Amino acid sequence: MADDLALLLRRAGFGPTAAELAAAKKAGYDATVAALTAPTAPDVGASLAPVPVLGPDPLSGLSSPTVAQRAKASEERWRQTARITQWWLDRLTVADHQTREKLWFFWHGHWATSVRKVLRPQLMLTQHRTLRSSLDFAVMAHKMITDPALVFWLDGESNTRTAPNENLGRELMELFMLGIGRYSEQDVKAAGRALTGWRIDYDGARTFFSPGWHDNGAKTILGTTKNFDAHSLVDFLLKQDRCAAFIAERLWFRYASSTDPIPKSTRDAMVAVFPNSMSMLRKLFEDDAFRASAGRLVKQPTEWFVGAMRHLGLRPGELSDEMSTYVLNGLERLGQLPFAPPSVEGWPAGAEWLTVGAAQARLNLAGRIAQLVPAQRLTPEDVAHVLTIETWTNRTYAALKATTDPQHLLTIGLASPEYLVT
Amino acid sequence: MDAVTRRRFLLASGVVGGSALVAGAAKLSLGGLLHTAGEASAREDHRKTPKLVIVTLYGGNDGLNTVIPYASRAYYAARPELAYEPERVLRLDDALGLNPMLKGLSSLWGEQRLAVVLGAGYPKPDRSHFRSMDIWQSASPSGPTSSGWVGRWLDGTKAAPEAAVSFEPMLPPLLAGETRTGACVSIGGLKLPTGITPDMIGVLGRREPNESELQARAADAYANLININQLIRDAEAASAAPEVTVQPESPATSTGGSNVLSAQLLRVAQCVEAGVPTRVYSVSLGGFDTHASERIGHEFLLRQLDQALTSFAGRLSRTEAGRQVTTVVYSEFGRRVRANASDGTDHGTAGPVLVLGSQVAGGLYGEQPSLTDLDDGDLKATTDFRDVVGTLLAEVLQADPARYIGGGYEPKMLPFLARD
Numbered sequence: 001m002a003d004d005l006a007l008l009l010r011r012a013g014f015g016p017t018a019a020e021l022a023a024a025k026k027a028g029y030d031a032t033v034a035a036l037t038a039p040t041a042p043d044v045g046a047s048l049a050p051v052p053v054l055g056p057d058p059l060s061g062l063s064s065p066t067v068a069q070r071a072k073a074s075e076e077r078w079r080q081t082a083r084i085t086q087w088w089l090d091r092l093t094v095a096d097h098q099t100r101e102k103l104w105f106f107w108h109g110h111w112a113t114s115v116r117k118v119l120r121p122q123l124m125l126t127q128h129r130t131l132r133s134s135l136d137f138a139v140m141a142h143k144m145i146t147d148p149a150l151v152f153w154l155d156g157e158s159n160t161r162t163a164p165n166e167n168l169g170r171e172l173m174e175l176f177m178l179g180i181g182r183y184s185e186q187d188v189k190a191a192g193r194a195l196t197g198w199r200i201d202y203d204g205a206r207t208f209f210s211p212g213w214h215d216n217g218a219k220t221i222l223g224t225t226k227n228f229d230a231h232s233l234v235d236f237l238l239k240q241d242r243c244a245a246f247i248a249e250r251l252w253f254r255y256a257s258s259t260d261p262i263p264k265s266t267r268d269a270m271v272a273v274f275p276n277s278m279s280m281l282r283k284l285f286e287d288d289a290f291r292a293s294a295g296r297l298v299k300q301p302t303e304w305f306v307g308a309m310r311h312l313g314l315r316p317g318e319l320s321d322e323m324s325t326y327v328l329n330g331l332e333r334l335g336q337l338p339f340a341p342p343s344v345e346g347w348p349a350g351a352e353w354l355t356v357g358a359a360q361a362r363l364n365l366a367g368r369i370a371q372l373v374p375a376q377r378l379t380p381e382d383v384a385h386v387l388t389i390e391t392w393t394n395r396t397y398a399a400l401k402a403t404t405d406p407q408h409l410l411t412i413g414l415a416s417p418e419y420l421v422t
Numbered sequence: 423m424d425a426v427t428r429r430r431f432l433l434a435s436g437v438v439g440g441s442a443l444v445a446g447a448a449k450l451s452l453g454g455l456l457h458t459a460g461e462a463s464a465r466e467d468h469r470k471t472p473k474l475v476i477v478t479l480y481g482g483n484d485g486l487n488t489v490i491p492y493a494s495r496a497y498y499a500a501r502p503e504l505a506y507e508p509e510r511v512l513r514l515d516d517a518l519g520l521n522p523m524l525k526g527l528s529s530l531w532g533e534q535r536l537a538v539v540l541g542a543g544y545p546k547p548d549r550s551h552f553r554s555m556d557i558w559q560s561a562s563p564s565g566p567t568s569s570g571w572v573g574r575w576l577d578g579t580k581a582a583p584e585a586a587v588s589f590e591p592m593l594p595p596l597l598a599g600e601t602r603t604g605a606c607v608s609i610g611g612l613k614l615p616t617g618i619t620p621d622m623i624g625v626l627g628r629r630e631p632n633e634s635e636l637q638a639r640a641a642d643a644y645a646n647l648i649n650i651n652q653l654i655r656d657a658e659a660a661s662a663a664p665e666v667t668v669q670p671e672s673p674a675t676s677t678g679g680s681n682v683l684s685a686q687l688l689r690v691a692q693c694v695e696a697g698v699p700t701r702v703y704s705v706s707l708g709g710f711d712t713h714a715s716e717r718i719g720h721e722f723l724l725r726q727l728d729q730a731l732t733s734f735a736g737r738l739s740r741t742e743a744g745r746q747v748t749t750v751v752y753s754e755f756g757r758r759v760r761a762n763a764s765d766g767t768d769h770g771t772a773g774p775v776l777v778l779g780s781q782v783a784g785g786l787y788g789e790q791p792s793l794t795d796l797d798d799g800d801l802k803a804t805t806d807f808r809d810v811v812g813t814l815l816a817e818v819l820q821a822d823p824a825r826y827i828g829g830g831y832e833p834k835m836l837p838f839l840a841r842d
Contacts, residue, residue, distance in 0.1 A: 155714040158764030166768040167713045170549075180550050185798075188549070259636070295634025345552075351639050359643035360613065363623070367615020393633060395641065399625040408617045416626065417633070417640035 004029055004291050006388060010422045011255050011297065012036045012285065013098025015307025021388050030286075036099040037282040045096040049317060051129065052087050054080050057120050060203045080121040081339065086324055088128075088338050089302070090317030093309045103277060105302065106254055107131045108338065111144050111176060112346035113153045115339045123149040124339050126205045137247055137275035138238050141177060145230045146207045148200045154344065157200045157207075161215040164192040171344050177237045179246040183222060190219035194228035244274035251280055256289070257296035258350035263289045297422050298353045301334035305365070308414050311387050312373050323368065330365035334358050354420075363415050370410035378406040383413040393418060465697030469743035472781065474818045475690055475703045476572070476596065477683070477751040478559075479727070481710030482551065484720055485756035485773025486801075488524070489538055489790075493517045496793035501761035504717055514538065518790060523724040526732025527776070534784030535735065536776065537838035539810055541791040543772030543803025547755060551711070551769070555754040559596040561811045561827050571811055572702050573599030574826045575819060586702040587693070589686040594704050604702070624648045683707040683730040691737050694744055701819060710753060714764035727751070735778055745780035748818050748839065750810070752776075758799055772803035775810050781818075783840035809834045 005024045009016035009032070016024070024032040058073035059065050065073065095101045108131065115124045127149040134140035144150050145168075151157055154168035169191030173183045183191075197214025198207050219228045224236065237243055248270035252262035266287045273279035284290050299307065305327065309316055319327065331337050335358065336347055380400035384392055392400065396416045400409055413419060491497045492508040493516060511519030512528035518538075520528050530536040544563035548554045557563050561571040569577070572586050577599035579585070586597045586604030597604030614623065627645030629638045686705035693700060707727060712719050731749065738744030756773030772791055788805035795802065812823030812833025823833040 155764050155766065158714055158762070158766075160763045163761070163763035165713055165762045165764050165766070170769070174550060180553060185549060295637055298636055298640070351636060354636070354639045354643045356643055356646045359647045363618065364613060364615055367618060370615075393630040395625060395628040395630050399622045402619070402622045402625065403617070405617055408615075408622075411615055411618055412622060412626065415644075417637045417644075420640045421634060421637040 003294070003390060005032060006390060007291070007294050007422065008032060008036075008285055009098075010307075010388075011290075012281070013102050014092055014303055015310045016098075016388055017310055018385055018388055033282060033285045037278050037285070039097045039100070041096070043095055043097045043100075045094040046091060046101075048094045049087060049091040051091075051125070052084060054084070054122055054125060057122050057202065057205075074119075077119060077121055081115050081124070082324075082328060084121050084125055084128075085328060085338050086316055086319075089306060089309075089327070090315055092302070092306045093314075093316055099281065100278075102303075103281065104128075104131055105338075106251070107134075107140065107277075109254070109341060109346035110250060111140075111147075111150060112341035112344050113147075113149045114341050114343075118149045118152055120149075120202065120205075121339075122205045123152065123202075128339075135276075137277050139275075140277075141234045141238060142231055144176070145172065145195070145234050146198055146209075148202075148205055148207050151198055151207055152200055156195060156198055159192060159196050159198070160213045161193075161196050164189070164196055164215070166192040168192070169195050172233075173237065175345055177234075177246065178240060178242045179249070182240075182242045182246075187221050190221045190228070191233060193217070193219050194221070194233040195230050198230060238275065244271040247274060247277070248280060248284075251277070251284060253349065255281065255284060255297075256293040258298070259296055260293070263287075266290070295421055298350055299420055299422060300347060300349075300353065301331050301336035301358075301362075302338060304334075304362070304414075304420065305331060305369075308366070308369050312369065312410070314369070314372055319372075323372070326368055327365070330361060330368075333361035334365070359415075362420075363411065366411045366414035367407075369414065370407040373407065373410060375406050378409050380409065383409050386410075387413050387419055389413070389416075389418055392416070464699075468697040468699050469694075469741075469746070471699075471701065471746060472818045472820070473694060473701055473703070473747045474814055475687070475705065475747055475749040477727075477731070477749060478555075478594065478596075478704070478706040479710050479723075479751065479753035480551075480555070480706055480708040481712070481753070482554075482755045482757060482769055483710040483723075483753035483773060484712060484716065484767055485753075485770075486759065487716075487720060487757075488521055488724065489514070489540070489774040490519050490521060491517060491790060491793060492519045494793050496759075500759045500793065501767070503765045504761045504767070514786065518786065521721070521724050523721050524728045526728045526735075527778070530732070530735055530778055531784060535739075535780060535782050536778045536784050537782050538786050539775040539777065539805055539836060539838065540786060540788040541772045541801065541804030542752070542775045542788070542807040542810060543755070543801075543805070544807055545803070547771040547800070547803070549755060549769035549771075551754060556595060558752060558754055558807060559594060561808055562829060563808075564829055567828075569599050570594070570596035571815070571826055572596050572704070573603060574828070575599075575702075575815065575821055576602040576604060578825060579821070581701075582699070584698065584700055586704070587700045588704040589689050590704065590706055594706070596704055597702075604704070620648050683726060684733065687730050687734040690747075691734060691744065694738065694747055695741055697743060712757070712766050713762070713768060714766040716757075716761075716766040731778065739780055748777065748779040748781050748814070750775060750777050750814060752807070752810075756801060759793060759796060759801060760799055771797070771800040772805075773801075775805075775807065777810075777838050781839055783838055785838070787836050787838050805836075806834075809836050813839065 058076040156168040159165040193215040269283040270280040492511045513519040559570045560567045690703045757767030757770040791801035815823040817839040
């Protein structure tokens with residue numbers, strides 16, 4: 001029971017503090033699930049890190065910028081990107097409604113869009129706000145299909161009646177709504193045609209519809225022929241049986257096990273409450289298969305870092321500039337920088353985070369984080385308490401016994417296999 | 423999509439979760455590899471053994487703008503903004519020419535060390551990046567398998583992990599077998615936070631009874647890290663050890679910049695010259711998913727590819743060990759014949775495979791797919807890519823292709839490797 005609760009809190013959020021874990025143990029599993037998935041109190045913690053306001057893009061209003069203006073703009077955009085990334089890490093750390101924050105992080109990885117191509121942090125932030133304001137998957141899918149960052153990322157703005165671009169239509173079906181192999185190449189082409197006509201107003205950070213660019217002809221998608229457009233396509237895909245099942249599978253993959261497939265009964269329970277994603281999570285957390293999935297997930301680098309901040313009572317928003325830069329570089333070396341997923345498929349999972357290169361990067365970042373904690377006498381048991389580890393394995397205990405330096409103890413604790421794998 | 427990374431394929435293929443991987447992949451470092459070169463006489467033997475370097479271009483390279491059918495009217499009609507004028511292409515014959523960025527490869531062609539296999543693909547092409555890449559790496563067009571063709575060769579020959587090595591951060595499905603896998607070799611020396619000793623990390627790297635497989639693998643990563651440190655020190659201590667280039671600490675913040683492929687190939691060359699027992703190397707270059715504004719991006723990538731391959735080939739040609747190396751370059755699919763509205767191309771089908779090296783009989787192999795007889799806008803493959811794989815298995819690895827390709831397929835040998 002106690003182990004179940006630790007597992008639940010680790011998976012639902014970014015890492016419970018010792019106090020949160022103690023409170024949950026008092027409340028019990030069912031009440032904790034309810035509190036996590038339907039928080040009633042306002043999120044006081046999150047109010048410490050309000051969504052930043054970036055102001056206009058540096059090239060906004062310039063129809064033909066000079067080389068110097070472009071260079072300056074690119075530098076400014078880079079600064080703005082660092083700012084929103086640091087902000088998000090801070091927000092993930094201070095928010096009380098951990099389950100919500102983690103779910104938004106999940107959706108970012110699902111509709112994976114990278115600032116590396118989008119370039120404008122304003123568009124990334126617009127997408128981020130949109131994900132936050134979408135109460136269920138259906139609303140989200142409708143908003144995403146015309147989201148300026150996603151449309152730009154998948155070349156949707158240059159998808160026209162005369163020469164369609166398939167990129168957005170393909171990934172809509174393959175990665176966002178149905179899963180691979182649930183459609184034909186003809187469906188991809190037809191979906192591309194349905195999505196024609198959307199263009200981007202960069203200065204306004206919005207998309208708009210140009211009827212003249214839209215293909216008005218009949219399209220046959222998954223056996224249904226009609227004059228599909230972006231929204232009727234999304235509606236149509238939402239009604240496919242595969243859509244709800246696919247989203248349930250993705251949630252399982254990220255919250256329960258990156259290696260074992262979702263049991264059918266678990267999936268059915270989640271599908272029944274689609275498209276409300278928080279309800280789907282609740283069904284997942286209540287499922288026996290979830291409780292039995294301990295040890296099947298590796299923390300993503302962002303989870304690991306934010307968890308460390310929470311456990312040690314630190315705030316990403318209060319780090320020195322030098323340390324902030326080190327953190328962003330460290331997360332990049334570990335393979336996960338928010339707002340910059342490696343591809344439209346989002347981030348990898350499981351053992352892929354456990355490379356030798358990542359082991360070295362993690363040790364060094366752990367070492368720097370530990371230095372931020374004021375030195376005080378610590379035992380291995382104290383470190384376990386702070387990091388909410390139930391018991392150390394013999395191996396890690398032996399490694400911890402090799403030092404008495406508190407910062408070295410924390411470094412080893414943060415890098416330990418039992419801290420990395422939930 | 424900007425850059426399709428390898429991770430996508432690894433993840434989706436399911437190979438990374440395979441039992442063989444869990445059992446002990448990625449336990450070797452460059453230092454370790456050099457270490458395995460062993461005694462001088464053994465090293466000398468290894469220098470005389472044929473070796474294969476597999477270069478994967480992730481994202482779907484535009485074959486038609488790599489090996490250009492410059493005499494075809496249909497080529498210019500289908501992609502007016504993307505097509506290269508006949509004067510600019512580097513001619514291979516009176517119909518085909520290389521992209522102007524491929525100057526180095528053009529020289530290799532002149533020296534008859536470059537073979538171009540035309541129209542390579544497989545029946546019923548899949549245009550999903552990862553499924554198509556899975557098909558190429560597993561050499562199994564009929565359905566997904568959990569092993570790569572090099573991995574099955576490792577299984578079949580009961581080879582040691584160092585027989586097949588990847589210089590990429592993660593193991594490609596290509597090198598994963600059912601019971602054995604190749605090794606992912608990382609480079610660079612060990613850097614630890616002050617006060618954290620290699621001994622502590624070594625302890626942290628011990629597996630525990632009854633811990634979950636992922637947790638055990640987390641421990642393995644630390645054990646491997648320490649192993650690497652020790653082996654690199656050993657290798658550096660040995661006079662024969664080539665110089666190890668350490669990757670810069672801070673990552674590039676922009677796409678592009680450092681030539682990732684060059685760095686990987688440099689390490690391959692060092693290992694080949696040092697006489698390590700590796701028979702197959704896997705390296706890669708990503709970013710070929712050029713849906714929009716393709717020309718600039720594609721040229722940038724082809725220039726990188728050309729520079730990396732040319733300097734690699736030049737270096738290899740100077741040593742006997744290097745002359746035993748055959749390099750093959752492929753991508754999961756080509757692009758659509760017709761450009762899209764964004765001056766890019768969408769996912770297509772067949773494309774050229776390049777084979778280069780001192781053992782290669784330069785020339786064109788197979789038939790250029792027709793640009794007028796298309797399959798719903800896509801090229802029809804003229805060469806089964808398994809013929810390329812089969813030829814490499816037979817000629818470079820001296821293995822029975824039918825055994826490792828499977829599915830009842832009988833490869834037809836392509837004569838692009840001229841043995842002495």
